[in-house]
Ligand SMILES: C[C@@](CO)(OP(=O)(O)O)[C@H](O)COP(=O)(O)OP(=O)(O)OC[C@H]1O[C@@H](n2ccc(N)nc2=O)[C@H](O)[C@@H]1O
């Protein structure tokens with residue numbers, strides 16, 4: 001059988017509210033996930049020896065901890081028969097620890113791709129449940145539709161935010177999700193909002209509750225937000241470090257991108273409500 005080459009897109013948290021903390025220390029969230037038509041690419045090639053082989057390590061991530069390897073092993077363990085194994089290559093474009101969900105997306109792409117390659121026929125519900133054990137953001141990537149997320153992000157309701165263009169900037173720092181959620185000064189009491197069928201893109205009642213803490217701890221993020229805010233509302237995604245500005249057209253986003261100060265890295269991409277992964281899998285059917 002031939003290889004399967006699949007997209008592994010980024011997500012943005014168009015807003016992120018923290019409603020409280022559960023007894024186990026995890027935070028109750030309300031968030032709005034939208035995918036970007038931009039991300040990593042994963043190539044899955046079936047083997048015959050049952051092994052899961054990562055073709056190239058990611059610097060700083062031991063292979064056993066790489067989310068693609070963990071996802072493949074989890075799926076192999078769940079299948080109640082021998083699987084042929086797979087070689088997995090990840091072409092990484094998304095910054096790690098950037099709040100773009102690259103690791104979670106890689107896990108979801110691996111689960112859906114190997115489910116097809118190995119002929120396991122698990123449903124999206126079953127794969128989302130398997131994926132949740134790997135990370136809170138994996139289920140939304142498995143389901144592949146922009147969504148309101150509640151709980152720790154696992155209770156999902158389809159959403160239809162406008163498919164605008166985004167300028168995403170990666171300030172020169174890495175931020176650990178755990179560090180931000182451990183901060184004393186984090187806002188943890190935002191009142192819950194009623195999930196609306198239509199999303200008011202830039203309504204001021206939506207924000208990212210991690211932003212004040214991240215601005216204080218990481219001046220690089222503060223400076224990038226100040227720069228981007230000159231051109232319109234600028235916001236943090238997830239627990240950072242990436243920030244984004246929203247634009248109605250690609251050219252509007254690119255004009256600002258061209259004017260960026262030297263040393264700023266990032267990209268321009270469209271927000272999409274159907275994941276590029278699911279579009280590709282549909283095309284392959
Ligand atoms: C906050 C979000 C929003 O999309 O974005 P990211 O910035 O990571 O992309 C995610 O929910 C992140 O999910 P995920 O990246 O899977 O987090 P995990 O690795 O499971 O959690 C790392 C640590 O952060 C803390 N944590 C995480 C999620 C949550 N709702 N409450 C928490 O307190 C826990 O201490 C946990 O051990």
Ligand SMILES: Nc1ncnc2c1ncn2[C@@H]1O[C@H](COP(=O)(O)OP(=O)(O)O)[C@@H](O)[C@H]1O
Nearest residue numbers: 066067068096097098099100101102103104106
């Ligand atoms: N395949 C992978 N791609 C990215 N990160 C991975 C991968 N496997 C494990 N990780 C770990 O997961 C962490 C979170 O990565 P990622 O999902 O990209 O960021 P974030 O949760 O901030 O959006 C990384 O810092 C890295 O240590």
